[in-house]
Amino acid sequence: MALLQTLVCMVFLFGFQFCNFCCLSTTDMAMKETKIKIWKFFKVIVSCLLITTLVLFTAATIRTLSLDVNVGLQLAHWEKSKNISLVIDQRHREELLGNFKEALRIPTVSFSETESNATALRQFDAFLRKAFPTVFSSSVVHHELVANYSHLFRVQGSQPDLVPYLLLAHIDVVPAKESDGWEAPPFSAKEIDDFIYGRGTIDDKCAVMGILQALEYLLIRGYTPRRGFYIGLGHDEEIRGFHGAKNIVRVMKERGVKLSFVLDEGLAILDGVISGLDGPAALIGVSEKGSANVKLSVTMAPGHSSMPPRESSIGILAAAVKRLEENPLPRLFGHGPERETFEHLAHKFGLPLKFIMSNLWLFSPLLGRVLEGKPDTNALVRTTTAVTMFNAGVKVNIIPSLAEAYVNLRIHSAQTLQEVLDFIHATVGDQRVKIELIDGFDPLPVSSSDERSFGFQIIKKTVLDMFPTLTVAPGICIGNTDSRHFKDLSNDIYRFAPVWFKPGDAQRFHGINERISKKNYEELVVFYFNLFQNCDIQKLPELHASIHEL
Incomplete structure (x- = not known):
């Protein structure tokens, strides 16, 4: 690009000087011949520039047209899923929404690096044990408290040779005051127009509860995963995770754990947020x-x-x-x-x-x-x-x-x-x-997102199974998450939850009137329910088509 710009500038500068030269009056034959030679040289340069421009424009046009063809091939090689499906009937809906609201009402606030609501964190521990009895009693699940308030679950797989993965979420929330202008008290979990309002609805108790609720439903159905996995719930992410996430990492390192991929909070589904984009897009933070x-x-x-x-x-x-x-x-x-x-x-x-x-x-x-x-x-x-x-x-x-x-x-x-x-x-x-x-x-390493990237493709498939019309793309998180502490355990760390953001919703993040729709929370539970099962394949299927770069 820089070379092309330089060439254009040189041609125009040369042309300008040549025009000035041509305007000089002279009868000298040698000078006229020189002018003719320079003019021929100038025409050659202009012709080369025009040909180069035509070639670049043609290549760019072909690439533009080819994208529509290639985008549909990315998941064509997947076989139809044989997963257990989760149908959320009225009984399930009341149960999962009731659990979610109770979690929101516990004010697990991190005020500063030296001040957290320890009483609320202990209350939240007791609540989890009551809300998810199958998770805490299952023979395939090992649970332990880390640094007093964080949780680490290890779910044993039936095929130990498959490299496990990790789902991350965090229990703590940032402070909130009703006097700041909330439409509902920030720890009330009040419903307004099918939205649940409260601190933690999107950051990040929706993921905490969605992950455990999905696992509870799978275990009740007698499901045993083939690929083992971990669930880490930090208690101080909002104050940089130096006690929760870092100690979870320490425990896993001591046991020699290596992870296929890590999935944490971060990016979301953007609907109407990107100007000019036709339809919503799911961005997975790499x-x-x-x-x-x-x-x-x-x-x-x-x-x-x-x-x-x-x-x-x-x-x-x-x-x-x-x-x-x-x-x-x-x-x-x-x-x-x-x-x-x-x-x-x-x-x-x-x-x-x-x-x-x-x-x-x-x-x-x-x-x-x-x-x-x-x-x-x-x-x-x-x-x-x-x-x-x-x-x-x-x-x-x-x-x-x-x-x-x-x-x-x-x-x-x-x-x-x-x-x-x-x-x-x-x-x-x-x-x-x-x-x-x-x-x-320093910035975190960039995780893989190509057709051979196990974690990215599994997350992408799970999204598209639920929302076939979405566009899925890798993205960059401009904030920071607990996942940065886990870079020694996996080369591939992703940051995504299927929370729908419409224009203005990003301002609710750490702001006032944080909320999530009841339907969207149900979608989170189904997403993790399907993700656990999609991860059970041994490896990604072979590609049936190649996507070539121009």
Whole structure:
């Protein structure tokens, strides 16, 4: 792309200079012959450019048209499922909704890294044992508490040679106050227009309860899995999982466990959220951005406000913060998994978007510029910079000696934590500003999502069995989950639950009026019910058709 742009610029520059040259009046025969030679050379260059453009346009058109053909082949090689089906009748509906609501009413809030509601966590433990008696009494299920409040289940498979997998979810929720503007008390699990309102409905008790409810129903039917699996329920994900998830990992490492894949919360089914997309899309997170919390501080001698210095600690720090906001990190669209997202979705867009997204090998710079125009899509194309705290001053008539600011950065998959820190130092460019890394980590590795990727294809099949008209694509999580702690146990970590998000619903996540429809929660239970069974195949079927890249 850069080469093509350079060639075009050179041709136009050469043409401009040639026209100027031709305008010079001369009767010299040698000069005329030179003009003719240059003109012939210019025509050759223009012809080459036109041919190149035609070839590129033809290739791009063929690729655009071929996507509609290839997309239907991706699951054509699967045999028809012979799974036990789950029919949710009125009795099942009342039971699973009743259990879900009771879980929501237990305020398992993580307030800070040093403060959690331990009483609620113990209450939740007792509730799980009551709600899912078959899970806790089955001979094929081994359960243990980890770090007092987290849960680890090992479900034994009948074929020990099959590599197990892990489903993750978390019990804790972020704080919520009714006075913030909730339509229903945040721990009431109240129904309004077929929606259940409450903290945890989408983050993440829907998955906690959906997984265990599905397993309960399968065990009642006498089901014994062929492929063993684990269920991990962390109790402190909202405060980074350093006690729950990390200790679950420690226990599994001590036992030498290796996992086929991990499935945690993360992305969802987006309905009407992506402008121009024809129909909803299920995005399965194949990675998540890294993170860094950086502290900027300026220290100087205090003084009286009646005799202010030329520059104050607040002014120096404010200027540094302003430079960070005015100089974002570089746009990196096309260098991470976000490119693959749009390529998978391309066939569901109309022209001209379909043409552009089908040929990101050519149009990545163009789409990247468009995406950076909005905060939600800008987060896909670069490392983001957010100034989240600014502290200074103790009294209105005292020049403060100390000013501090905290900056949170979410690191793009194509960058490292160290590269981001180097950028901050270069951008601030003031020795008076002290820059400290409070904590941070690199972006997570990108998990596989091709036709031979066991975990991705199993999740995809389970989604399409339930929702055949959906488009399924890999995606990138811009937030962080407990799954990042498990990267030493598996190369393939996915982040997805079939929660339906319509425009505006993303703002309910950690916001007010968090909710899920009763129908959608039932779909979650069925999803996990089917997923357990779909994982029991020994390996993916052989492909009957190949999808070739132009």
